[in-house]
Amino acid sequence: MKKVLLTLILASTTALLAADGASIYQSKCFSCHGAKASKAALNKSQIIAGWDAAKIVTAVNGYKNGEGGPMKAVMKPIATGLSADDLNAVAATIASFK
Numbered sequence: 001m002k003k004v005l006l007t008l009i010l011a012s013t014t015a016l017l018a019a020d021g022a023s024i025y026q027s028k029c030f031s032c033h034g035a036k037a038s039k040a041a042l043n044k045s046q047i048i049a050g051w052d053a054a055k056i057v058t059a060v061n062g063y064k065n066g067e068g069g070p071m072k073a074v075m076k077p078i079a080t081g082l083s084a085d086d087l088n089a090v091a092a093t094i095a096s097f098k
Contacts, residue, residue, distance in 0.1 A: 021091070064076065
């Protein structure tokens with residue numbers, strides 16, 4: 001019984017601490033990329049709606065490393081503020097926008 005209770009507590013805590021991709025998108029991405037990532041950020045970026053999660057992770061990691069197109073100066077501080085879990089969560093959210 002104790003093992004079951006401990007497992008339930010651990011699972012609940014993990015779920016609470018899991019990154020929320022929708023919230024991250026709303027707070028860090030929405031203002032430039034728009035609802036469902038359907039807008040070219042500042043009329044300079046590609047529209048990222050429909051990208052798969054791996055492509056998003058690769059692009060954001062590029063921004064973390066100072067790489068990227070015309071938006072790299074804007075994106076670097078945003079990208080460096082994302083943990084790997086946050087990035088994976090927001091990438092999954094953006095990939096769901098089709």
